[in-house]
Amino acid sequence: MTKPGQHVLSTLRQMIASGELQAGERVAEIPTAERLGVSRTPVRIAFRALEQEGLLEKLERRGYRVREVSAEEISGAVEVRGVLEGLAARQAAENGLSDEQRQGLRECLAQGDALFATGSITELDLEEYHSLNQRFHTLILEASKNPAIVSALSRNEHLPFASVNALAIDRNHLDQEYRRFNFAHMQHHAAFDAIDCGQGARAEAIMREHANATLRYADLFSQAPDNSIRVIGQDSENKTGK
Structure with a gap:
């Protein structure tokens, strides 16, 4: 993974650890990329990596959602x-x-x-x-x-x-x-x-x-109120396109 990609991935992990992102929240690639000031590509790669790490769950239709983890x-x-x-x-x-x-x-x-x-x-x-x-x-x-x-x-x-x-x-x-x-x-x-x-x-x-x-x-x-990890995901309902 490139350094910019690694930066995005570690940033999203910290957002998870800090509880900045809500459990079950659906977040699309484009708003996330805009929020971090990067292109969609490193965000997409980061989402996949976080899924592999057990921090995201794939939705049946499209995208990801926060996975609750104790x-x-x-x-x-x-x-x-x-x-x-x-x-x-x-x-x-x-x-x-x-x-x-x-x-x-x-x-x-x-x-x-x-x-x-x-x-x-x-x-x-x-x-x-x-x-x-x-x-x-x-x-x-x-x-x-x-x-x-x-x-x-x-x-x-x-x-x-x-x-x-x-x-x-x-x-x-x-x-x-x-x-x-x-x-x-x-x-x-x-x-x-x-x-x-x-x-x-x-x-x-x-x-x-x-x-x-x-x-x-x-x-x-x-220490989190719901005793779960808050993880970023991609909104399957968002119609922003690819």
């Missing part, structure tokens, strides 16, 4: 992800890293160090973090040499906020986001050190804890 569903999916990524880290430590994998992980850490060195962060920085975060986790999965883990994670990613890619950014509180993502980056450092030193049990524990950072979303949703 905090318990999110926390359960995140816990499963932590178990699977922890297993991947342990097996990567037991297998040993290739020179290419070690170099790739170190590059991710160096990129993150540069992003967080200033003591503050911008939206563009967080989009860059999203990319390096994806690569870091992918490299660990590759190092595990266990395709069953990849397959299981793929199935789990269809649940809300269970994917490592499903980052929501609070653009109104970037100081808080700096602390949250900087802490996650420090966990990357610790996970790499454990894997590179062949400390399987330690690597597994760190990655399981790392996944738990996502549970902040479950906490937010449990």
